[in-house]
Amino acid sequence: MIAVLALLAGVVLGVYLDPTVPAALQPYLPIAVVAALDAVFGGVRAKLDRIFDDKQFVVSFISNVLVAALIVYLGDQLGVGGQLSTGVVVVLGVRIFGNVAAIRRHLFRA
Amino acid sequence: MSEEHRETGTGWPRPGEPARPSGPAGEPDPRPDAPDPDELSPLAPVEPVEPAPDEVAEPAEREAVPESEPEPGAAAGAGAPSAARRFSSAGAMIAVLLALLGFTLVVQFKTTSTDPTLAATREEDLVRISSDLDSRERRLRQEIELLEESQRQLRSGEQGRQAALEEATRRADELGILAGTLPAVGPGLEVRFSGPAKAVSSTRILDAVQELRGAGAEAMQIQGADGTAARIIASTYFVDGAEGALVVDGRRLTGPFTIMVIGDPATMRTALNIPGGVVASVRDGGGNVTSEDREVVEVSQLHAPIKLDHARPVS
Numbered sequence: 001m002i003a004v005l006a007l008l009a010g011v012v013l014g015v016y017l018d019p020t021v022p023a024a025l026q027p028y029l030p031i032a033v034v035a036a037l038d039a040v041f042g043g044v045r046a047k048l049d050r051i052f053d054d055k056q057f058v059v060s061f062i063s064n065v066l067v068a069a070l071i072v073y074l075g076d077q078l079g080v081g082g083q084l085s086t087g088v089v090v091v092l093g094v095r096i097f098g099n100v101a102a103i104r105r106h107l108f109r110a
Numbered sequence: 111m112s113e114e115h116r117e118t119g120t121g122w123p124r125p126g127e128p129a130r131p132s133g134p135a136g137e138p139d140p141r142p143d144a145p146d147p148d149e150l151s152p153l154a155p156v157e158p159v160e161p162a163p164d165e166v167a168e169p170a171e172r173e174a175v176p177e178s179e180p181e182p183g184a185a186a187g188a189g190a191p192s193a194a195r196r197f198s199s200a201g202a203m204i205a206v207l208l209a210l211l212g213f214t215l216v217v218q219f220k221t222t223s224t225d226p227t228l229a230a231t232r233e234e235d236l237v238r239i240s241s242d243l244d245s246r247e248r249r250l251r252q253e254i255e256l257l258e259e260s261q262r263q264l265r266s267g268e269q270g271r272q273a274a275l276e277e278a279t280r281r282a283d284e285l286g287i288l289a290g291t292l293p294a295v296g297p298g299l300e301v302r303f304s305g306p307a308k309a310v311s312s313t314r315i316l317d318a319v320q321e322l323r324g325a326g327a328e329a330m331q332i333q334g335a336d337g338t339a340a341r342i343i344a345s346t347y348f349v350d351g352a353e354g355a356l357v358v359d360g361r362r363l364t365g366p367f368t369i370m371v372i373g374d375p376a377t378m379r380t381a382l383n384i385p386g387g388v389v390a391s392v393r394d395g396g397g398n399v400t401s402e403d404r405e406v407v408e409v410s411q412l413h414a415p416i417k418l419d420h421a422r423p424v425s
Contacts, residue, residue: 006205010212014220021221027232029218036211054200061207082232 027076028069031085035068036061038092041099048106068092287329290341290413294329296372298407299379304366305397307354314395315356316348318369318388325381327373331411334363341413342369359413375403 021029039061046052068088075084286292301318303310315332319342322330330342340346340358349357356363371378379401382388389399 002201002205003208006208007212010209010214011216013209014213014216018220019217021217026221029214029221033211033214033218036207036214040208040211054204058200058203058207061204076232082234 027081027085028072031068031072031088032065034089034092034096035064038095038099039064041096041103045099045102045106048103288343289415290329290343290411291415293408293410293412294372295406295408296328297375297403297405298327298370298372299375299401300404300407301369301371301382301399301401302366303369303392303397303399305392305395307350307365309392309395309397310356310365310367311395312348312350312356314388314392314397315367315369317391318382318399319346319348321381321388322369322371322373322378325373325378327371327378329372329409331370331409332358332363333368333370333411335366336364338363339411341409341411343413345416346413370407370409372407372409379403 039057042060043052043057046057071088072081072085075081078084283292287294299322301322303315303318319330331339332342333339334356338361340361340363342358346359351357351362354365356365356367382399382401384390392399
């Protein structure tokens with residue numbers, strides 16, 4: 001409940017403050033968002049599995065974001081930024097799909 | 111697939127551990143790995159340090175317990191109170207993180223929607239877009255040149271037509287003046303013939319007209335005393351009528367006669383006054399000829415256009 005409220009608060013803040021993304025962060029932000037989404041879906045699934053752990057969620061969230069950004073950064077430095085970020089998005093997307101499938105099974109028994 | 115998944119899901123703690131090492135590299139089977147994204151172990155180096163063993167053990171216990179329990183909400187609540195202090199701080203952390211996620215999500219949405227092509231694009235794409243634009247610009251420039259060229263051609267064609275039209279109009283005007291179908295104005299002479307009919311006969315008038323033509327007269331008209339006038343053109347004829355009248359192109363004119371002529375006044379006057387010329391012969395017959403220079407002579411009498419029945423232009 002608190003989590004949903006916090007998410008909504010963040011959305012509202014983003015809508016009203018209307019900040020601009022600094023140029024240095026622009027390549028990393030989308031990947032970081034996808035990584036965070038992966039962590040959130042994983043958290044929801046764990047909650048449904050009743051194995052949710054606060055600390056683990058926080059750590060996984062932060063490390064997910066950092067590692068994703070780091071991979072993109074490394075890729076940019078190596079000159080394969082585009083391909084590597086595509087790879088990261090694919091991997092995270094597969095994980096999100098798996099998590100969503102599990103959540104669906106929990107909610108609808110199908 | 112679903113059965114597969116369910117199996118791994120229930121037996122999570124076991125597959126979770128072996129999956130950890132293979133996670134970062136390829137993740138051969140994402141599904142067994144996926145069940146516990148909290149178990150972010152594949153990506154997070156921090157995790158294995160301390161929380162991993164704890165969690166692996168913890169979820170296993172918890173999973174075992176709640177599964178038999180009827181109330182899932184109570185089970186979730188029962189797990190947390192054991193670490194009430196940790197829950198509050200971690201909960202706050204989760205709230206902050208999720209708020210941050212929502213914030214960045216919206217920001218990213220806005221960034222990509224306000225500037226979908228450029229701001230979020232990486233360097234090589236920008237280079238490609240730039241070169242695309244360059245080639246597009248080249249193409250458009252070529253098109254502009256082509257269009258300008260055709261515009262020039264059309265314009266010159268139009269100018270040519272305009273010039274031809276002006277020339278034709280000028281020619282038509284000249285021919286109209288020569289044919290007597292247009293009124294004319296210009297410097298010239300007003301020549302007045304007076305005297306007895308014998309002195310001012312049609313022959314004398316014709317002589318005078320020929321003399322004036324020879325001196326460069328461009329337009330002429332002859333007027334009788336009563337104002338009847340006739341334009342003098344190439345086909346004009348002069349015949350002596352009854353009672354000293356003069357018939358010009360079928361019109362009956364009575365003396366004295368006035369010829370309005372446009373041309374160089376000096377040349378024409380000289381031509382009329384040469385010894386043995388028009389003036390001399392008229393005076394010999396007892397008549398008189400006076401000529402006046404005029405800055406502006408108006409030849410306003412018109413000759414009806416001749417309808418050509420037989421002649422056709424060659425071309």
